[in-house]
Amino acid sequence: xxxxxxxxxxxxxxxxxxxxxxxxxxxxxxxxxxxxxxxxxxxxxxxxxxxxxxxxxxxxxxxxxxxxxxxxxxxxxxxxxxxxxxxxxxxxxxxxxxxxxxxxxxxxxxxxxxxxxxxxxxxxxxxxxxxxxxxxxxxxxxxxxxxxxxxxxxxxxxxxxxxxxxxxxxxx
Amino acid sequence: xxxxxxxxxxxxxxxxxxxxxxxxxxxxxxxxxxxxxxxxxxxxxxxxxxxxxxxxxxxxxxxxxxxxxxxxxxxxxxxxxxxxxxxxxxxxxxxxxxxxxxxxxxxxxxxxxxxxxxxxxxxxxxxxxxxxxxxxxxxxxxxxxxxxxxxxxxxxxxxxxxxxxxxxxxxxxxxxxxxxxxxxxxxxxxxxxxxxxxxxxxxxxxxxxxxxxxxxxxxxxxxxxxxxxxxxxxxxxxxxxxxxxxxxxxxxxxxxxxxxxxxxxxxxxxxxxxxxxxxxxxxxxxxxxxxxxxxxxxxxxxxxxxxxxxxxxxxxxxxxxxxxxxxxxxxxxxxxxxxxxxxxxxxxxxxxxxxxxxxxxxxxxxxxxxxxxxxxxxxxxxxxxxxxxxxxxxxxxxxxxxxxxxxxxxxx
Numbered sequence: 294x295x296x297x298x299x300x301x302x303x304x305x306x307x308x309x310x311x312x313x314x315x316x317x318x319x320x321x322x323x324x325x326x327x328x329x330x331x332x333x334x335x336x337x338x339x340x341x342x343x344x345x346x347x348x349x350x351x352x353x354x355x356x357x358x359x360x361x362x363x364x365x366x367x368x369x370x371x372x373x374x375x376x377x378x379x380x381x382x383x384x385x386x387x388x389x390x391x392x393x394x395x396x397x398x399x400x401x402x403x404x405x406x407x408x409x410x411x412x413x414x415x416x417x418x419x420x421x422x423x424x425x426x427x428x429x430x431x432x433x434x435x436x437x438x439x440x441x442x443x444x445x446x447x448x449x450x451x452x453x454x455x456x457x458x459x460x461x462x463x464x465x
Numbered sequence: 466x467x468x469x470x471x472x473x474x475x476x477x478x479x480x481x482x483x484x485x486x487x488x489x490x491x492x493x494x495x496x497x498x499x500x501x502x503x504x505x506x507x508x509x510x511x512x513x514x515x516x517x518x519x520x521x522x523x524x525x526x527x528x529x530x531x532x533x534x535x536x537x538x539x540x541x542x543x544x545x546x547x548x549x550x551x552x553x554x555x556x557x558x559x560x561x562x563x564x565x566x567x568x569x570x571x572x573x574x575x576x577x578x579x580x581x582x583x584x585x586x587x588x589x590x591x592x593x594x595x596x597x598x599x600x601x602x603x604x605x606x607x608x609x610x611x612x613x614x615x616x617x618x619x620x621x622x623x624x625x626x627x628x629x630x631x632x633x634x635x636x637x638x639x640x641x642x643x644x645x646x647x648x649x650x651x652x653x654x655x656x657x658x659x660x661x662x663x664x665x666x667x668x669x670x671x672x673x674x675x676x677x678x679x680x681x682x683x684x685x686x687x688x689x690x691x692x693x694x695x696x697x698x699x700x701x702x703x704x705x706x707x708x709x710x711x712x713x714x715x716x717x718x719x720x721x722x723x724x725x726x727x728x729x730x731x732x733x734x735x736x737x738x739x740x741x742x743x744x745x746x747x748x749x750x751x752x753x754x755x756x757x758x759x760x761x762x763x764x765x766x767x768x769x770x771x772x773x774x775x776x777x778x779x780x781x782x783x784x785x786x787x788x789x790x791x792x793x794x795x796x797x798x799x800x801x802x803x804x805x806x807x808x809x810x811x812x813x814x815x816x817x818x819x820x821x822x823x824x825x826x827x828x829x830x831x832x833x834x835x836x837x838x839x840x841x842x843x844x845x846x847x848x849x850x851x852x853x854x855x856x857x858x859x860x861x862x863x864x865x866x867x868x869x870x871x872x873x874x875x876x877x
Contacts, residue, residue: 311847314785321784325505333510 351455354410355428357403358453359446360421367447368422371398375414375423383407384414401443405431412456424453468575472586476572480594481562488561492728493523495775499728502779526721533717538622541714545621550715550722553614556607557729563600564736565661567592567746567764571755589755591662592746592764601659604737605646608692611730612638615694615701618723619711630710633790634701637691640797641698645688647805648681651812652741655832665745669752671828673744677835678812679843682742684805689734691797693727695778697785700793735774736767743770804846811842 360368371388383406389399415424428451433439497512497519504511512519537546569589577583597603612635619631652674653659656667668674675682691698702710712723739745746763753759788796815838819831 314781317784318780321506321780324508325502327508329505329510330508331510 349427349429351427351452352458353427353429354412354425354454354456355451356405356426356431356449357408357414357441357446358424358426358428358449358451359401359443360424360453361447367397367443368420369398369401369443370420370422371396371401372419374417374419378413378417380411380413381407381409383409398443401446403441403446405439405441406436412454415454415456425456426451426453428452468583468585469587471581471584472574475581475584476586476590477594480592484561484566484594485558488558488729488732491732492725493527494520495728495732496526496724497522498775499779499782502776503783506780506783530718530721535717535719536714538624538714540623542621542623545617546714547719549614549618549621550719550726551614552617553611554722554726554729556611556614557726557733559607560604560733561729561736562594563597563603563661564733564740565591565593565596565665565745566736566767567760568753569662569755570757570760592760593661596660596662598660600661601649601653601664605642605649608645609638609642611692611726614726615711615723618715619701622711622714624714626707626709627711627713630701630703630707630713633703633707634694634711637694637698637700637793637797640794641688641691641801644684644797644801644805645692647802647809648684648688649741650809651678651681654809654812654816655835661740661745664741665747667828668744669747672832672836673742673749675742677832677839678742679836679839680804680808680846681812682738684801684808685741686738687796687801689738690778690781691793693730693734693778695727695731696782697788698793699787700790703787731775731778732771735771735778738774739767739770743774808842811838 362368371386373386373388376382376384376386383404385400385402385404386398387400388396390396410425412425418424423446426449428449431439500522501511501519512522515521515525537543569591572586572588572590575583575585575587593600615634616631619627619629619634622628652664655671655674655677656664658664658667664674671677690696694701700710701707702712707713712720715723746767748763748766753763812835815835816831819825819834823834825831825834
């Protein structure tokens with residue numbers, strides 16, 4: 294059996310309430326002496342690279358990140374696939390073209406409030422430019438700070454999501 | 466006014482202030498302790514952000530409760546709605562006035578104060594705020610008043626759930642009040658007095674009453690749980706059934722008064738269990754002459770004992786699930802009351818037999834004989850009678866031939 298199932302043996306006859314209560318109290322007292330499982334969150338954090346007790350899965354889909362190539366230019370070629378596939382319609386893309394004929398995004402904005410974090414943008418991207426990230430601390434003081442522009446997306450440094458488990462790509 | 470009278474008044478006021486302050490601060494810290502104990506029992510850490518190890522958490526909660534908005538529903542009965550939290554709170558504090566917290570302190574002073582004039586006190590000073598000669602009856606009378614706060618809160622809220630909570634509370638209190646009073650009669654029979662000081666002295670001379678009167682102690686403890694409305698008897702609150710019951714409509718500090726009174730009640734019931742059955746402030750095998758050191762040590766020992774019982778209250782709360790209402794009533798009327806009455810009869814007969822038939826005058830020997838009797842009675846109750854008679858426990862419902870359904874399986 295994959296999952297350990299605890300089978301409770303019910304007593305077959307009427308049992309003593311007092312003694313059952315005492316048994317329960319012994320159990321709770323034992324729990325008092327056991328090590329605590331609480332993670333002291335702001336001081337103690339889970340990270341994706343350390344596979345500790347509380348590690349976040351590498352498949353976690355959090356706020357986005359735009360990757361850059363070796364020359365430090367953003368990888369995005371403004372092909373328009375990600376706004377096309379986005380089910381929440383949260384990506385705003387205005388394409389541009391330079392003198393050499395290379396396409397690049399003039400405006401690339403993601404409204405993280407509308408985003409449903411499905412990860413389709415990362416899956417569809419032919420250049421592996423836009424990614425969903427393994428990241429969960431997103432507090433801001435105002436709502437408009439949640440529209441991430443290209444500069445902000447490129448400035449993110451958190452690890453990117455693997456979307457699927459590499460050892461089990463089909464999810465079997 | 467004579468200087469002696471002034472001294473008595475002055476010292477009484479000092480005692481009052483000290484007991485009130487200690488109880489109030491203690492109650493605040495008990496809320497923290499409750500959260501800590503519950504957390505430990507669930508492998509958590511509990512509040513640890515405010516102050517060292519969360520020690521300032523009660524202060525933070527208090528400030529929060531005071532500055533919160535106070536909602537005042539339109540349909541409540543305004544006077545009773547305002548009065549109910551105080552009525553729940555006052556009896557809980559009143560009870561702590563008669564409990565002797567430590568050995569009597571020898572006081573000898575004769576001083577001239579500005580404004581007061583000559584003040585003097587000579588002799589031993591009881592460490593109860595008032596050493597009432599009828600202390601015990603006072604406790605029974607005041608503890609029944611506690612129900613008013615809850616019942617009136619439920620009624621004044623003009624809310625179905627609150628009213629149900631208040632009704633449950635009054636029914637529960639009345640049911641267990643009887644068993645509680647009955648369970649204390651053996652204590653009076655042995656002591657022959659209703660003053661708490663005498664009861665503690667009798668235990669110091671003989672045995673702690675928990676040994677010769679074990680079943681009494683058990684019934685009193687169970688009734689105490691019911692009187693304080695704590696799990697497994699928290700039916701008046703019953704979050705899952707009544708949406709916090711009688712205090713659904715309360716907010717801010719008015720709401721906070723109910724938990725405060727609950728904790729104050731818990732502390733006084735613990736102190737009463739300790740005083741009546743666990744020797745009060747007396748330290749076993751130590752009969753000190755009245756001195757400051759003796760008062761300090763016995764006070765500390767009393768504190769330790771009371772804390773043990775408060776821990777027991779919390780421990781039980783975080784272990785046992787709530788009773789069903791019919792189970793609660795069955796336990797109160799069909800088990801606790803007959804048990805207490807039978808026990809009174811048993812103790813009366815035993816005491817008479819020991820005194821007149823065997824002719825034993827030695828207090829310790831007498832209590833020893835009662836202790837032996839209690840071992841037998843305790844065995845009979847917990848190992849013979851308590852097999853599905855007290856409450857129906859959970860058992861396999863498919864067992865046995867079909868058609869032989871028991872009461873429990875039919876209701877499921």
